[in-house]
Amino acid sequence: MIIQHYLKDVKKGNVSVKKTVKSILKEAKTLNKKYNCFNVISEDLALSLAEIQEKNPKGRLSGLPISVKDCICVKNVESRAGSEILKDYKPPFNATVIQKLIDEGAIIIGKTSQDEFGFGSFATNTNNIPKNPLDTERATGGSSGGSACFTQLTKNPHVSIAESTGGSIANPASFCGVSGLTPTYGLVSRYGLIDYANSLDKIGIMSKKVEELSPILDIIKGYDKKDSTSLNVKVKQDNKIKKIAIIKEAFEIDPAIKDAVLSNLKDYDVVSLPSVKKYAIPTYYIIAMAEASTNLAKYCGLRYGATLPLKGNFNSFFSEVRSKHFSKEAKRRIILGTFTRMAGFREAYYLKAMKVRTLLINEYKKAFKKYDILISPTMPIIAPNDILISPTMPIIAPKFSEIEKLSPLENYQMDILTVGPNLTGLPHLSVPTGAIGKMPVGTMLISNHLQENKLIEFGKQIEKI
Amino acid sequence: MKVDKELIKRVAENSRLNLTEYEINEFLPQLKEVLENFELIQKAPTKDLEPSFQPLEIKNITREDKIEKTLSQEDALKNTKHKQNGYFKGPKAI
Numbered sequence: 001m002i003i004q005h006y007l008k009d010v011k012k013g014n015v016s017v018k019k020t021v022k023s024i025l026k027e028a029k030t031l032n033k034k035y036n037c038f039n040v041i042s043e044d045l046a047l048s049l050a051e052i053q054e055k056n057p058k059g060r061l062s063g064l065p066i067s068v069k070d071c072i073c074v075k076n077v078e079s080r081a082g083s084e085i086l087k088d089y090k091p092p093f094n095a096t097v098i099q100k101l102i103d104e105g106a107i108i109i110g111k112t113s114q115d116e117f118g119f120g121s122f123a124t125n126t127n128n129i130p131k132n133p134l135d136t137e138r139a140t141g142g143s144s145g146g147s148a149c150f151t152q153l154t155k156n157p158h159v160s161i162a163e164s165t166g167g168s169i170a171n172p173a174s175f176c177g178v179s180g181l182t183p184t185y186g187l188v189s190r191y192g193l194i195d196y197a198n199s200l201d202k203i204g205i206m207s208k209k210v211e212e213l214s215p216i217l218d219i220i221k222g223y224d225k226k227d228s229t230s231l232n233v234k235v236k237q238d239n240k241i242k243k244i245a246i247i248k249e250a251f252e253i254d255p256a257i258k259d260a261v262l263s264n265l266k267d268y269d270v271v272s273l274p275s276v277k278k279y280a281i282p283t284y285y286i287i288a289m290a291e292a293s294t295n296l297a298k299y300c301g302l303r304y305g306a307t308l309p310l311k312g313n314f315n316s317f318f319s320e321v322r323s324k325h326f327s328k329e330a331k332r333r334i335i336l337g338t339f340t341r342m343a344g345f346r347e348a349y350y351l352k353a354m355k356v357r358t359l360l361i362n363e364y365k366k367a368f369k370k371y372d373i374l375i376s377p378t379m380p381i382i383a384p385n386d387i388l389i390s391p392t393m394p395i396i397a398p399k400f401s402e403i404e405k406l407s408p409l410e411n412y413q414m415d416i417l418t419v420g421p422n423l424t425g426l427p428h429l430s431v432p433t434g435a436i437g438k439m440p441v442g443t444m445l446i447s448n449h450l451q452e453n454k455l456i457e458f459g460k461q462i463e464k465i
Numbered sequence: 466m467k468v469d470k471e472l473i474k475r476v477a478e479n480s481r482l483n484l485t486e487y488e489i490n491e492f493l494p495q496l497k498e499v500l501e502n503f504e505l506i507q508k509a510p511t512k513d514l515e516p517s518f519q520p521l522e523i524k525n526i527t528r529e530d531k532i533e534k535t536l537s538q539e540d541a542l543k544n545t546k547h548k549q550n551g552y553f554k555g556p557k558a559i
Contacts, residue, residue, distance in 0.1 A: 092540035185520045199519050228526045229519065275509065282503045293480065300481070302555055304544035310556050315481065317556035323483040331482055332492060335473065336499060338480045349503060354516030356509045361517060409498045425520025449521060 003064055003212045006157035010053075010063040017063035021050035021107050024065045024156040028109060036130045037149040039070045041110040042077045049107045059105030060219060066101055067151075067160045069144050070111040071118065072203065073192040074098050081194040082114040082126040082143070085325035086305040095192020096227065097161060097203055097220045104219050109158075112146030116327050117292065118165050118196040119143070121414040122403050123172065125329040129400075133176055134438050138397040141175035144206070148172035148180065151206045159216050160206040165196045166284050167418025169204045170430035174442025175397035177432040179210045179459065183217065184449045185425030186231035189224030197291035198229070200284075200422060210431060210459040217452060235450050239457040245269045245367070249277040250417055254395065260434030260441040264462045275363045276420040279356050284419035285412055286340050286353040293337025296330065332408060361424045368448045396439040421446045429455040431463045468497045 009015040025043055032038045046065070053063045068074060071081035073091035075098075080086035098108065115125040123130050123145025130145040132138040133152040140149045144162035149172075151160045162169045164182040173180025182204040195201055205216045223232040248270050251258050301307035301321030308321050326334070340349035395414070403411075421428040426449060430442040443462060445455045470489055473496065477484045484492070538551055547554045 089544055092536055092543060186523060225526065225528065229523050230526070231521070231523070232526075279506055279509050282505045283509075285499070286503055286506070297481075302545065302547060303541075303553060307546060310547060310554065313557050313559075314555065319481045319483050322481055326482070328488070328491075331484070331488070332495065334480045334482060335476050335492065336496060339472075339476045339496075339500075340503070342476065342479070348507065351516055352506055352509070352511065354518055355511035355514045356506050357517040357520070358514045359509055359511055361520065362514075407498060408495045409502055412499070412502075423520065 001157060002209050003157045003159060003207070004215065007061065007064060007215075010057055013057075015063075017053045017057070017107070018047075018050045020063060020156060021046050021065060021109070024109055024154065024158060027154060027156060028067075028150065031150065031153050034131070034136070035133060035149050035153065036113055036128050037146040037153070038067070038110045039080065039082065039113050039128055039146070040078050042074065042108055045074070045077060046107050046109045049102065053105050053107065057105065059103060060215065061101060062105030064106050065109045065156060065158045066106045067109050067112050067147060067158065068098065069147050069160070069162045070114050071163055071194040071196075072098060072161060073194065074108055074111065077108070077111060079111060079194065080305070081117050082128070083116040083325075083330070084127065084306055084327070085299045085301075085322070086194070087325075088306070089304045091192070093192065096189035096224045098192065100219055101161070112144070112150060112160060112162075114146060114168075115143035116330055117194070117296070118163065118168050119292070119329045119333055121167070121171060121411055122398070124400065124403055125327060132397050134440065135397070137399050137401075138439070139175065139400060139403060141172035141397060143168040143172075144180075145172045145176075147206050148176035148178055151178045151208060152176045159212055161203065161216075161220070162206050163193060163201060163203050164422060165200045165202075166288060166422045167415045169206065170418050170428055170442065170444055171415070173206055173430040174432075174440065174444070177435075177440030177442075178206050178208055179213060179432070179463065180204065180206045180430045180442075181213045181217065181452065181455065182422070182428050183221065183452055184231070184427045186229050187221045187235075187427075187450065187452075189220075189222070189227040189230050191224055191226035195295050197288040198295070199291060200288055202422075202425075210429070210456055210463050213429075214456055217456075233450065235452075237453060238451070239453045241454055241458055243269070244458070245271040247276075248272045249274065256436050257396070257441055260436060261443045264433045264443065264464070271367050273363055273367060273420070275356075275359055277416075280360060280420045280423060281413060281416060283353045283356040283360065284415070284423045285336075286349050287357065287423070289333045289337035290340050290350050290353075291337070293334045293341065296326070296334055299326075301325075329408075357423055360420065364420070364424050364426060364446075365448075396436050396441065417444065425449065427452045427455060429459050431459045433462050433464050468493070468500055
């Protein structure tokens with residue numbers, strides 16, 4: 001049952017919110033034993049919210065169960081972003097998205113598992129590793145792996161709130177066979193997000209069906225004075241799709257994946273994004289690691305999270321806490337990020353990467369305009385190129401035994417198809433459109449900034465579940 | 466640029482991380498490989514391009530300088546073991 005039908009039934013009094021919430025909590029506990037999709041199941045909060053909605057259904061999402069990626073703060077529920085260094089941290093406030101959802105009657109059921117601070121492509125850089133719902137020997141993808149896993153498995157009405165920095169929504173959505181929407185940078189407030197990289201982080205949504213994304217996006221988007229990077233713009237409601245193009249370089253991959261994506265499409269042309277292919281990975285990782293290394297400076301065992309007995313001076317105490325509680329991948333990224341910001345290297349790495357980002361934004365923008373000029377010589381006007389298409393991931397979900405053999409650089413290169421839109425803040429949607437054996441293949445749709453409606457509209461046409 | 470153990474130790478110290486000898490030996494070839502990949506951007510044609518510190522143009526948002534409701538002292542301190550008389554308690558500064 002899609003969430004719209006469930007929400008109507010709640011409004012009419014045809015279903016019991018309490019029964020639904022009890023059912024999904026029981027299901028979550030059972031599934032969690034096998035799949036590790038939750039770090040915390042917030043039973044007390046869910047039941048108390050259900051009680052309120054049962055008595056007095058109120059809001060556009062009255063009674064809808066929602067899971068939340070661990071890095072998004074939920075008041076008085078442990079929120080540790082998959083990290084040991086934030087163990088036992090219970091935020092004294094709700095993130096703006098959580099408050100908006102609760103105000104509309106949603107029920108927060110728990111915090112989903114993820115790579116530590118989002119540092120990974122397979123949700124394996126953490127102590128609670130989610131397993132792929134279609135084959136437990138394989139990864140869910142990352143970093144929002146728990147969200148994708150539970151969204152695929154649940155039989156109850158549900159959506160998940162996830163987060164993407166370089167592909168952390170599209171990637172696990174593709175591997176687990178669900179829909180994953182990453183909105184335009186700044187469209188959804190990030191107040192209360194435990195940040196990875198400020199110029200890249202976006203909060204988004206995962207659902208079973210594409211059409212379930214719209215009512216959630218309508219609620220969580222919008223200007224927030226608490227987030228200094230929040231966009232204060234009106235989004236033009238335009239669902240008309242005139243032209244679509246596939247990204248040439250993104251199809252230079254496994255022919256089976258190429259076929260699984262292309263077999264669903266018709267009337268498309270081909271556009272080339274050579275700079276995105278050449279430079280997106282190093283540019284993304286330089287920016288992401290530089291920003292991560294400054295964000296992680298605040299974890300020192302003093303105000304919240306894991307700590308040690310007070311001893312020694314400031315520097316030795318902080319260093320002890322950080323060395324003990326950060327994982328290997330976090331340390332690697334802190335070292336690389338600090339290096340690219342150090343005197344003597346900053347210009348060559350960090351500032352250069354920011355300029356390359358401009359180059360890539362220009363290349364995408366050109367594709368969204370110029371491509372139609374090339375392929376539509378008979379048209380009297382220049383139509384914008386509405387949607388660019390590529391597979392979401394170059395591979396199907398790998399086995400854990402295969403991931404162990406990858407070097408850090410090989411891990412980072414798995415994000416080749418998703419870092420482009422993330423780096424440039426473009427909205428993108430991964431839609432399940434095929435499978436190789438039982439493992440799903442996602443198609444990624446990218447539109448110009450603030451055109452999420454077009455993605456959802458086109459996604460509905462091509463999804464296959 | 467030479468990436469060696471000394472450089473890793475210096476960067477780790479700046480980052481307030483104590484790396485073990487095992488970690489340094491493990492990280493050295495990995496960081497070399499990643500930094501070599503980072504070098505690729507040096508070839509990108511960025512002459513006359515301004516840096517994009519954000520993917521979209523974002524205007525500064527300032528708020529009025531007036532008192533607003535904020536976290537209570539109790540809430541601010543509830544996640545730490547290191548507190549005394551309503552304050553955070555830290556390690557020795559001197």
